[in-house]
Amino acid sequence: MASIRFENVTKTYEGATSPVVPNLNLEIKDKEFIILVGPSGCGKSTTLRMIAGLETITEGELYIGDRLMNKVPSKDRDIAMVFQNYALYPHMNVYKNIAFGLKLRKEDPAEIDRRVHEAAKILDLEHLLTRKPKELSGGQRQRVALGRAMVRNPAVFLLDEPLSNLDAKLRASMRTEIAKLHQRLDITFVYVTHDQTEAMTMGDRIVVMKEGVVQQFDTPQALYEKPVNLFVAGFIGSPQMNFLDVEIAKEGRKLYAVLGKNKLAVPDFKCNALAPYAGKRVIMGLRPEDFLGQNQLTEDNAMDTEMSFSELLGADYNLYMSVNDIRIIVKIPAAGAQPERGSYRIAANMDHAHFFDKETEQAICH
Amino acid sequence: MEMKKSRKILLTVIGIIVAVYTLFPFYLVVMNTFKSANSIVSSPVGFEGISVSQLMTNLSSVVNNSNFNFWYAFGTSVIITVVSLIVLALFGGMAAWVICRNKTKWSTAIYMVFIASMIIPFQVVMLPLISTFRDVGNFVGISLLQSIPGIVFAYCGFGGAMTVFILTGFIKGIPYELEEAASIDGCSPEGTFFRIIFPLLTPVITTVTILNGMWIWNDYLLPSLMLGQNGKVKTLPVAVQAFVGSYVKQWDLILTAALLAIIPMVIIFLIAQKQIMNGMVEGAIK
Numbered sequence: 001m002a003s004i005r006f007e008n009v010t011k012t013y014e015g016a017t018s019p020v021v022p023n024l025n026l027e028i029k030d031k032e033f034i035i036l037v038g039p040s041g042c043g044k045s046t047t048l049r050m051i052a053g054l055e056t057i058t059e060g061e062l063y064i065g066d067r068l069m070n071k072v073p074s075k076d077r078d079i080a081m082v083f084q085n086y087a088l089y090p091h092m093n094v095y096k097n098i099a100f101g102l103k104l105r106k107e108d109p110a111e112i113d114r115r116v117h118e119a120a121k122i123l124d125l126e127h128l129l130t131r132k133p134k135e136l137s138g139g140q141r142q143r144v145a146l147g148r149a150m151v152r153n154p155a156v157f158l159l160d161e162p163l164s165n166l167d168a169k170l171r172a173s174m175r176t177e178i179a180k181l182h183q184r185l186d187i188t189f190v191y192v193t194h195d196q197t198e199a200m201t202m203g204d205r206i207v208v209m210k211e212g213v214v215q216q217f218d219t220p221q222a223l224y225e226k227p228v229n230l231f232v233a234g235f236i237g238s239p240q241m242n243f244l245d246v247e248i249a250k251e252g253r254k255l256y257a258v259l260g261k262n263k264l265a266v267p268d269f270k271c272n273a274l275a276p277y278a279g280k281r282v283i284m285g286l287r288p289e290d291f292l293g294q295n296q297l298t299e300d301n302a303m304d305t306e307m308s309f310s311e312l313l314g315a316d317y318n319l320y321m322s323v324n325d326i327r328i329i330v331k332i333p334a335a336g337a338q339p340e341r342g343s344y345r346i347a348a349n350m351d352h353a354h355f356f357d358k359e360t361e362q363a364i365c366h
Numbered sequence: 367m368e369m370k371k372s373r374k375i376l377l378t379v380i381g382i383i384v385a386v387y388t389l390f391p392f393y394l395v396v397m398n399t400f401k402s403a404n405s406i407v408s409s410p411v412g413f414e415g416i417s418v419s420q421l422m423t424n425l426s427s428v429v430n431n432s433n434f435n436f437w438y439a440f441g442t443s444v445i446i447t448v449v450s451l452i453v454l455a456l457f458g459g460m461a462a463w464v465i466c467r468n469k470t471k472w473s474t475a476i477y478m479v480f481i482a483s484m485i486i487p488f489q490v491v492m493l494p495l496i497s498t499f500r501d502v503g504n505f506v507g508i509s510l511l512q513s514i515p516g517i518v519f520a521y522c523g524f525g526g527a528m529t530v531f532i533l534t535g536f537i538k539g540i541p542y543e544l545e546e547a548a549s550i551d552g553c554s555p556e557g558t559f560f561r562i563i564f565p566l567l568t569p570v571i572t573t574v575t576i577l578n579g580m581w582i583w584n585d586y587l588l589p590s591l592m593l594g595q596n597g598k599v600k601t602l603p604v605a606v607q608a609f610v611g612s613y614v615k616q617w618d619l620i621l622t623a624a625l626l627a628i629i630p631m632v633i634i635f636l637i638a639q640k641q642i643m644n645g646m647v648e649g650a651i652k
Contacts, residue, residue, distance in 0.1 A: 054546050075552040087543035091565045101551035148551075 002065055002078070002155035002188045004028040004051060009060035011046055011212075019058065020046050021212040033182045033189040035203035037196060038235070043212035045160055048192045052081050052158050064156060075104075080149035081158040085165065086141045088133040088148070094120075095129040098147045105152075119147040122184070123177075139170045146178070150185060157182075159191045163198065175201055196236055200224070208232050230361040233285050233354060239318060241285045241354070242328040250278040257284050257353070260324035265300035267351050273365035274355055282364060285354035288318065288331035292347040301347045305330075310339040321346075399424055399625050403618040424622040431608070434623060439605035443627075446514055446589075446601060447582045450521040454578055455571050457522070458529030463563055465530065466537040467545070477534065484527040488587065495520070496591055512597040517589060524588070525578045536570040537563070572641045576634065583631050602627040 006026040012019040021043040028034045036044035049055040050062060053074035062069045069077060080101075088097050095116055102112045120126045123143040133141055142162060149157060159178070163171045179202050182189045193199055199206050200220045208215045208223065208231070216228045227233035233241045246257040248266075255266040255274050264284075266274055274282075292301065305321040305328070312334060319330040319339055330346060332339075355364040397416065398406045402423075405415025429436045465473045465480075496511065499520070503510035510516030540563065548558045564571075586603040593599050595607055606623045609616040 052546075052550060054549075074546075074550045079550065081547070081550050083543045083547060085541060085543055087541060087547035089544060089547075089562060091568075104552035104557070148547075152551075
């Protein structure tokens with residue numbers, strides 16, 4: 001069993017005044033594919049490196065399975081790791097790179113040979129086994145790094161931004177390969193990335209981090225639909241969620257989000273949570289895709305906007321608009337659309353609107 | 367364009383002058399080994415009196431001279447050079463690796479001591495060094511003067527600074543992730559050094575080894591002080607002294623012995639010059 005458990009773990013670098021990871025509590029289940037995501041410097045790589053034993057833990061306890069790992073050296077943790085720059089041994093060929101860990105563990109040479117060839121076959125590296133890393137392309141090096149890690153049959157597979165050095169096309173195909181590899185190996189994967197597309201498409205659950213603190217730990221769908229705060233709402237989704245500073249107005253039993261001349265009716269199922277904010281300002285979040293067609297435009301969901309320019313993405317258009325001088329992005333299907341600059345009345349899908357407390361930045365309702 | 371051409375010509379002329387200036391002593395040595403002692407005195411620079419048979423005679427006289435004892439001196443030089451180079455490469459590499467990877471005040475201080483020792487001229491420390499070696503030898507009961515271990519020890523001390531300096535620059539360019547990957551794969555720190563770092567240092571160690579090798583092989587001053595002119599243990603450059611008398615200098619034999627002494631290094635240098643240049647450049651930019 002290879003669950004991973006952080007109990008009040010703090011990491012402070014020598015000479016630093018504040019911890020890079022303060023008081024982390026996290027439980028990763030056995031065989032889960034977990035993504036650690038966040039902006040640069042948020043502590044996600046440090047967290048991964050603590051699991052790998054490459055960083056010491058200042059305070060708290062880290063368990064892999066039921067075993068306390070704080071003082072256990074990397075080689076005895078039954079882990080394998082793929083590095084951002086692959087860290088292939090330049091003086092060894094592909095075969096020796098993959099077999100290195102097994103040789104050090106004094107495995108039977110015939111068994112080493114079998115496992116290296118098996119990994120090479122899975123990763124389509126059989127014809128490259130005699131080549132040195134410098135003779136390989138980025139994608140091939142990446143696969144060798146994966147092979148070197150998987151051949152050891154580890155309990156935990158750690159990946160530190162393994163796709164960041166690849167071009168967009170190769171990255172997309174390697175995403176699928178890694179997801180398949182997880183299914184095949186059926187072990188715990190912990191994957192670090194700053195790319196939210198990778199996070200959303202690969203993980204069973206995602207840990208969103210900011211300044212060393214876990215903001216939300218949930219499924220990709222939950223992060224997208226029910227972000228717990230402004231940071232998660234802005235980080236997950238591309239283009240990012242539009243944030244509008246609105247005033248909540250109460251008229252009879254109805255609540256309205258007022259933005260200048262625009263008055264958007266809040267759906268009844270959100271009213272209870274928003275009722276205490278009547279007369280106050282809150283942040284309303286609307287994803288670019290949360291706008292309705294013109295046939296669904298009503299007085300209750302209409303917004304007067306000004307479009308400055310548009311971006312064709314193939315299947316969709318991103319329209320860059322402004323509402324009350326606040327810039328928003330609206331995504332519409334490209335088919336039949338020929339957007340031009342000018343004034344538009346658009347329909348917000350208020351069922352999908354998110355509301356956040358302006359001071360605490362925490363979600364009020366979704 | 368004109369400026370560039372004239373500049374090129376100027377640089378070529380300077381290059382030729384420097385080359386002639388540098389190669390002239392070598393030319394004198396090679397040319398005069400083909401001459402008898404009288405021909406050398408009468409015409410040291412010209413071609414008069416050169417013959418292959420005279421070269422053979424000179425070579426035979428040098429190799430079979432009982433005072434010179436060529437093969438013994440050659441063997442001593444080989445042992446001192448090879449052992450010093452192995453120790454320098456191995457321990458220099460280890461020291462450079464540890465200094466480079468341990469970012470502490472102590473490692474910086476030790477590195478600074480290495481660098482500082484490079485700027486102290488040998489002539490400043492040579493006489494105190496001899497008396498220190500004598501005292502230490504007496505204290506520990508092992509003769510450090512007039513012994514091969516003693517001079518190997520001295521060469522490792524004097525060569526260590528440059529070795530560590532060059533290797534440190536190279537190691538800084540080796541991604542630290544390689545060592546982390548090795549530790550996850552199951553390497554101990556020693557295993558990481560010998561299985562990962564040391565093989566990666568091969569190009570620069572070759573360079574350093576050749577530079578140190580040329581210095582140790584050709585060195586005259588340190589062995590003449592530590593081994594003595596009339597001691598039992600002699601390196602080739604010291605042994606050449608056998609042909610230098612108080613009143614008579616046997617220039618034919620001196621120059622032939624000098625040629626024999628430098629030939630191995632010239633051959634090694636010619637074979638490895640590409641490697642030296644690569645190692646210098648890699649060390650500089652990585």
